[in-house]
Amino acid sequence: MGKFSERKVIAEIAGRQRTGAADLIKGIGDDCAVIRKSPGCVELWTTDTLVEGVHFDLSWHAPELLGRKAVNVNFSDIGAMGGKPRFILLSLGLTQAVEKAWLDAFMQGFLTVLEQYDVILTGGDTVSSGERIMISVTVCGEMDERHVCFRSQAQPDDRIWVTGTLGDAAGGLMLCQKGMFPAEKYNRLCQAHLDPKPPVALGSKLAKSGLIHAMMDLSDGLATDLAHICKASRVGAEIAGQDVPLSGELQSAARSLHFDPLKLALEGGEDYQLVFTAPPQNSQMLVELCSRENIEIICLGRIIDGDGVVLCRNGQRREIGFCGYEHTF
């Protein structure tokens, strides 16, 4: 058969699924499912799976960092709704090649992040998984119902913000794949891939502030993730190419290795930064709020009437929606 894509699979499953339950506020189609827990309080649910050779490579991914990443990519989804992670489940598929020391280090990393966030491992499953290690994590978060930030709340004239430089993780992955790790010069890029640190607490503060409209985390690249916001909010987006934040390291690596850093920033994926939209009159307050958390946010575009994501660069306009990373089968 022809290949079919992750997005089509999910859309089809969502379409065949009934959605009615009094306490289900949001099912498939956002960073997390949102379920009413008690009056005024909701639970957030998310799950993410990492597969050896697809999402990580043991030849450069230290087990402790992999354990940290397996947690952080899920916490990123909780933070992107504005919530706080509370409980976690771990399904671990191990291979015959796994050594006790590897597993200890993996769990050390995993549990360190739980401690940092005061989150409890409540259960899981351990199985043999054949040739590839498989890590499937489910997280339950919690928050005030009034503050939940959905993808669907972007409005025309909103400014589009991100919480850090983009493309670093994709650049780091490229360096690892080229055998250039460890590379002191490009350490920031490799670390962005190996040990992402999503701004979970900031997500919660932004949601509570009432200053923003839509929010989500950047996991598949800005081009794709912003397209999700646009589709869910029935709006379009314009990105100013020169405003996309690129780190010095990414630009330096791009010059040495002859790649386009902007392409990586837009399509690379795994940034685990937040992208959010907010009315222009809130810009100054947002910059100040984030600055108090030592995070510099960057405005790189605006929401418009219409649909799709347009990149404006050197006087040209190009549709880039859904150009990011996607699994195909």
Place this chain on the structure above:
Amino acid sequence: MGKFSERKVIAEIAGRQRTGAADLIKGIGDDCAVIRKSPGCVELWTTDTLVEGVHFDLSWHAPELLGRKAVNVNFSDIGAMGGKPRFILLSLGLTQAVEKAWLDAFMQGFLTVLEQYDVILTGGDTVSSGERIMISVTVCGEMDERHVCFRSQAQPDDRIWVTGTLGDAAGGLMLCQKGMFPAEKYNRLCQAHLDPKPPVALGSKLAKSGLIHAMMDLSDGLATDLAHICKASRVGAEIAGQDVPLSGELQSAARSLHFDPLKLALEGGEDYQLVFTAPPQNSQMLVELCSRENIEIICLGRIIDGDGVVLCRNGQRREIGFCGYEHTF
């Protein structure tokens, strides 16, 4: 390194994990985690992963039945605490070999069981998983806090009950592996492996009845699962070999294929029946309660002071605790 077992991995992880949170009633160590949702009401969480070539074989497992099984093995854990499943998350690892028709049939089976139990798919993840299909399911259930049945509540002199014949699924798997499927004569055995139907509603009724002490589901074989109850309850168990319920089909297959049906019944795993303990004076009421649900329960032993699981057979006593199926790595 030497092999290390699933049980050791879980015990070690549980030991390194802090457990304190006001609303966490039970973490690692039962069929489900139990978290207080609102006054008097708890949530139950469980997760189970199936890996191609480890837990299922596509050459005899039809996709629709596999989809059903991926749900049912998780619902079994919810029922074993006495709860009702409410929400489900699906992480699906697909290979290049997966056809659209296969995926459609798998999802058809998956969603059919959700409909039967009025459960909603709230999210998930779809990834490439290399050589093997990987299905990781997380379920959230709900119930009255007063009625939760833990493994740790067995008491000396309790009778030990199961909700159906044992070893059928293990027998069915053996037949499939020997290329004897489809085998009309042994259809019951193959179906027990391919399409288990755990008594989830009965679990809930038993819990509400107040007639029972400990309960869990039989997934790793009676010898292992009962040993979990004994360890958690700090008691021992005696099983009467002649009272272990064996189906006519299993006994017939055992005669033809020269295996010991009792061994399969004790160690085979994947029965997805319930095992529970109850004071002897409740026996008649329990038989009647289950009979009203058209389920014949069988008493096959009793809880004693001490520890371990002893099989009494032909005048001999043999320790069989933790002899069931276990993943090793």
